Amino acid sequence: MMKKILLAIGVLVALVLIGAGTAMGVATHKLNKTYDYVALPNITRDSSPEGIARGEQVFRAVCGECHAGGGNTKPVGGRMHDFPAELGTFYSANITSDMEKGVGAWTDQEIARMVINGIDKSHHFRPMPPFPNMGDKDVAAVIGFMRSGHPDFAPEKQQPPRSELTPPGRMAFAFAMGINDKGRTEPVPVPVKAADSVEYGRYLASSVYDCTFCHSPGLESSAVKMQHPETLLSGGFEFDLVPLGGEGKLLSPNITPSETAGIGKWTLDEFKHSMVSGITPGGFILRPPMPKYRYADDVELAALYTFLRSMKPNDKVVPPPTGGRPKAEPSAEPEKMFSSLGCATCHAPGKAYEAKLQGAKGKAPEEVAKWIRNPESFKPGTQMPTYEALVDENNALALAKYVLGRTGGSVSEGTTP
Ligand code: HEC
Ligand code: HEC
Ligand code: HEC
CATH class of the missing domain: 1.10.760.10 (Cytochrome c-like domain)
Structure with a gap:
């Protein structure tokens, strides 16, 4: 949730x-x-x-x-x-x-x-x-x-x-x-939907998906943050990872087109892939609370990209989260993969989706392996990343067996039990 x-x-x-x-x-x-x-x-x-x-x-x-x-x-x-x-x-x-x-x-x-x-x-x-x-x-x-x-x-x-x-x-x-006590008396139009429309991208980012709230510093609403172009989308909103079962703090990243501090080097395809699959071009897992936008269509994603590109690059560097960012690195040993692929950041004890692993209980390993590579084909809106590009079928099967072995007991954070 x-x-x-x-x-x-x-x-x-x-x-x-x-x-x-x-x-x-x-x-x-x-x-x-x-x-x-x-x-x-x-x-x-x-x-x-x-x-x-x-x-x-x-x-x-x-x-x-x-x-x-x-x-x-x-x-x-x-x-x-x-x-x-x-x-x-x-x-x-x-x-x-x-x-x-x-x-x-x-x-x-x-x-x-x-x-x-x-x-x-x-x-x-x-x-x-x-x-x-x-x-x-x-x-x-x-x-x-x-x-x-x-x-x-x-x-x-x-x-x-x-x-x-x-x-x-x-x-x-x-x-x-919270409270917005200004009643809407005049209609508020939705801008025309088009991939190259800065206006449509801005509307999605600020009024529907609220990227602007999470990716700009401070607690004010997006409407207020939109009035501050100097910090808009430059990252630095502080999330406490503890309620999510993590440790320390996570500052939202700078997503202005700065080549040094933001996502200026990302191509449209890389952006789209990250937003939908939850894995960045650099191989980092996007953890909650960053949503996966599995329901967004190509035109929406392109418009978001067009809008982000239209912004002035902001070179403010956001400090990395405590403990670093989990990077997806496949390795052949399943318990190592469980931690190196970031599975543990969501499924280890105390993490946000610890209990969800139990969904695999009683399923055939082949079925679970398919889930691991393409969870969205089983559950279209899932927040679990798409691992297809990182995990081949053999590795997925090994992981599946490892996970199934754990669904009876508790899942340790990527180390031997
Ligand atoms: C960030 C989480 C969040 C999002 C996003 C969200 N809601 Fe809610 N919604 C809540 C919470 C929390 C309450 C209030 C529960 C309470 O009163 O304790 C609520 C209450 C409501 C209620 C009042 C229900 C009742 O029985 O009184 C409606 C209707 C509603 N939401 C519709 C929507 C719709 C439609 C959307 C999408 C446009 C939406 N919500 C998006 C968290 C959310
Ligand atoms: C609920 C808060 C939240 C919302 C809403 C949100 N993000 Fe994020 N976003 C984050 C956090 C936190 C991270 C860092 C995740 C991590 O490192 O594990 C992130 C990471 C990212 C990244 C990766 C940046 C990098 O340098 O690796 C991009 C790109 C991004 N978000 C774009 C967006 C866009 C575009 C939207 C709106 C469509 C959006 N986000 C909505 C919180 C949010
Ligand atoms: C960003 C969080 C996140 C990460 C990272 C993640 N998962 Fe998941 N996983 C979920 C969620 C959420 C569900 C539950 C599906 C749902 O309700 O959307 C899930 C469900 C599962 C299930 C249950 C499938 C079923 O049949 O019900 C398995 C198995 C699983 N994950 C394995 C893995 C493995 C292995 C990795 C690492 C390669 C991984 N997950 C990484 C969020 C994550």
Whole structure:
């Protein structure tokens, strides 16, 4: 599940800086008040075949990351383990079409306002980072998909508890990334989709996929970060790896076209491959919270690249993460590969996807080997990287047997048990 609000150490610092007492009072007030004055946007579901297809693309890449987790494709909500404990205990909501536990009884406009403003049917703020600049057409498409009769949205009765914010979490949502109380009265257009469109790429990066939030320093929303071209996408947003089962800190990389500090040397194909497969041209594994954009199409990826290329190179060097970056290096011994290929960064005890390895239990080694090389052919949106280019069939089989040997017990971090 997603990760977007992952711990930014900065929150705690902000708490001290703002002057705790009064600010906390203001925060609590902002979080609890009734936002009935925020206009419902004039947006109705787009139920055309194109609308539903587009809605599925956005929903699976963005909403599903938080609302449908744990290997589930149904958006029944659940505990979001990779949210930092310092900000609270987070649960995403059931957004199936159940009339009571889901959003079956919400109008299209109410869902649209939740997406744009983070304000629910009863006019209260919910701790979800909103999408204030997502275009009307894309919001309408998402709702079109949610209301398309797709089996994933069939009513489900389970209901996760509400999220509970700690004081720093309250501060973070009240002042930095949460509440947007500007009702949308004018339509917000989606730029024309084209591979060479800087504008479309900018829209995707800042208003849909939110690359700008994670890849620019500070806790402010993307809308604020867009006003600061001098730091935009220059990296340095601090993630604490501890909630993800790692150690130390990970600063998001600089993705401006700087040849020394950013991704200026990457070709379009290298960029596309990294975004979808999760492995960079240099052989580094892209760990969570960096998503894999398996649902993005070629035109979207090219537009993102066009936009990134249009930016001024920023030569600010981001320090490497504590412990270095995991680099994909195949070796013949399975337990060594498990660590050198970065499997351990997700599957070792305490890591984000420790439990997922159990999915292999009872399967034939040949089947598991196929999964390891092309997990997306089994689970289209999976966050597991595509290892095909790094692991041949023999190595994959050896790894599969190793993994299967471990599914009964615990998996050690790439060393002999
Ligand atoms: C970063 C994680 C995240 C993303 C991305 C996200 N949500 Fe949410 N969503 C949440 C959380 C957390 C809540 C609030 C749960 C609570 O109140 O404790 C929520 C609440 C909601 C609710 C209110 C449900 C209810 O029963 O009250 C709706 C509707 C919703 N989200 C729809 C969406 C849609 C549509 C998208 C995609 C455009 C989306 N969400 C993207 C995390 C997310
Ligand atoms: C939730 C936060 C988050 C979001 C959203 C996000 N990224 Fe990332 N991204 C990261 C982190 C963290 C890393 C470093 C991962 C690692 O080293 O294991 C990363 C790595 C990368 C890299 C590799 C850079 C390098 O030098 O190796 C590229 C390229 C990239 N992201 C582009 C994007 C683009 C484009 C988007 C939007 C479409 C995006 N990211 C959205 C957090 C994010
Ligand atoms: C970035 C995180 C990540 C990395 C790195 C990673 N995986 Fe996974 N893996 C996952 C996720 C997530 C799943 C669960 C699939 C899902 O729900 O999307 C998974 C599932 C699996 C499964 C279960 C398959 C099944 O049939 O259910 C196996 C086996 C597996 N991974 C092996 C590996 C091996 C071997 C490596 C290294 C070569 C590796 N993984 C690297 C994230 C990762």
